[in-house]
Amino acid sequence: MKLTCLAITCGGTGGHFYPGLSIARVFQRQDGEVLLLLSGVNSEKQREIAESYGVPAVVLPRMPSPKHARQFAAGLAGGVTGAYRELGKFRPQALLGMGSFASFPAIFAARLRGIPCFLHDGNARIGKANRLLSRQAKVLATAFPPVNGGTSKAKRTVVTGMPVRPELEAEAGISKEEAVAGLNRAFDAGLKPDLPTVLIFGGSQGASVFNRIAPEALRSLDAGRFQVLHLAGPDKLEETREAYRDAKFPLLLLPASEKMGLFLGAADLVLSRSGGSTVAELALFGKAAVLIPYPYAAEGHQADNARYLADADAAVLVDNTDFTARRATELFRDFLDAPEGWRHRAERARALAKPHAAETMLAAISDYFDSTR
Template sequence: MNLIFTGGGTGGHLVIALSLAETARSRGHTVMFIGSTSGQDRQWFANSTLFDEVHFLETTGVVNKSGFGKLAALWKVFKALLKSRSLIRSFHADAVVSVGGFSAAPASMAAVVSGTPLYIHEQNAVTGKLNRLLRPYARAFFSSYEEGDNHCDYPVNPRYFENARIRSEVKTVIFLGGSQGAKFINDLALEIAPWLHDKGIHIIHQCGLKEEDRVRAAYHEFGIEAEVYGFTTQIAELCERSDFAVSRSGASTLWELCAAKIPAFFIPFPYAAADHQYHNARYIIDHNAGWCERQSEGIILKLQEAIQSDIRAKSEALGKLIASNGAAHIIEKIEKDI
């Protein structure tokens, strides 16, 4: 098959495109990526050898614009739609697979108007506006939060499953603020660090490049030998050594922690679209497999209670929420459908 993957803007969407495309390529399919000149798409795939073709079209987000800015953004989407329709035809695409984000709009809509089967993967518990608009026209809709025919296991790097283990006590805590870091989580980590140190708990802290110097200096002043990373591609290896996580609840990070069976104290980013990070975390909480608290000044005591609680039960519960080979199952469903 000739498969086009589209979407992105942020790493959370792009890691899904990467996982699905790698799986499709390993099964002998030809793959193309259509993304945007905005966002992180080019950083991820401009020099990629994975795809047979990559195309970055001039688009920007629409929902965060107003007035003439929105009209200009829509005009760019329309022009990119026409280009995407041409690419679909020249590639003889059997299907277009959208992973969401504003980058997905042109190629996804082009698939609908050209009669090419469209498949959508929704990474969050709250369906994004674009995916809500296009869902009625899609051949299939994949979600890790819905039950029934639409349910799929989240595509997660196999390393998280390979290194998974049941945690029964906290010897190491990892703080995860995402690739850009999160000042609230950084400040929280520094506030609780002396308490963790007194209890002999090791600290791993991914703080973001902008905060790295400040965070390193603070630990040095405390006399605490924490592992600090501004940015790293070795999160899977760091997670393997961790017993408890304090993290934002973007979908990819949430499901990676789930696959590794690491109990997590989630602090959703309060300004995420449609508050989707909170609803992502609620899925884990509703299955009694973690903790979720809004950003607040009284959060330290709740975090201390969680770290000292029975984490084994949470770790065991996480292992029941996700299975490996999520990407393979999605590609298999597309193969059977085409």
């Protein structure tokens, strides 16, 4: 049976929503019919984003946090009822859950309707919600080889990679010259294609610790030898601008940008957090990185993501508590004085890339239907 109609539940944070949206867009390009079932704090906004890409989405009743058992049970009941109704109208062949407790109602409703369920986890450690739901799943797919793969109760566990935004994936082969020229055109940035380039960003929200420490470290180096791209975070521009005051090196400083392909393409070294999408994009663009995992990520999953690259000598992992201006200066200096080591890391990163993860995920679902024919 060919897979032609799929529902995807991807509420919760951007880390669950965007990979789900990427799969939906790729499925539409394959002429598939798709519906997103969204629940969680950001679902109204996420519905608007999905619809701006022509992807239909419905918002399910909001799920309270699992920390409050009674409200959670009541919210779950409301969510399951809503999802049951939507799945009855849409009648998908399969439901794909992208992780988080926000996917519970849709998965339970699909089970009640006898619709086969599939899961995707975007980190190197299978999250709690996916572990609990895995028994319900025909396939649990993961972005990276999971450090706790044995906890999955799914019939099959496969590594598909992390679905990356189609625009970004298309730009993965961009040369540094093209990327620098693109940034200069877009931002009138005055960057030079032949200077070693450092990109700094702290995930989608930015990280104040980077905004304080990186400028301090960079200002202690010889200004003529490098240039800097820094995405400070949506509300962190002023603090960062202040930290770079009087800096003598070329600097492109923005709160955030949609043009990540140009930023990653122009970089020779990336200093960042290690969220699932960031790690996948570093590999896809073949970039050497210094990774400082967000220390409060659930069950330390950002450290597991970072280790996936660091263990392959594709990145250097620095614990958040060890990330001082002194350590940052040492690392930047090594990057400028001994670039071969970092070029080697970049090659190692590229070797770990899993392009077309959305297609691979969809193929894993199709394979299930082929095998049950």
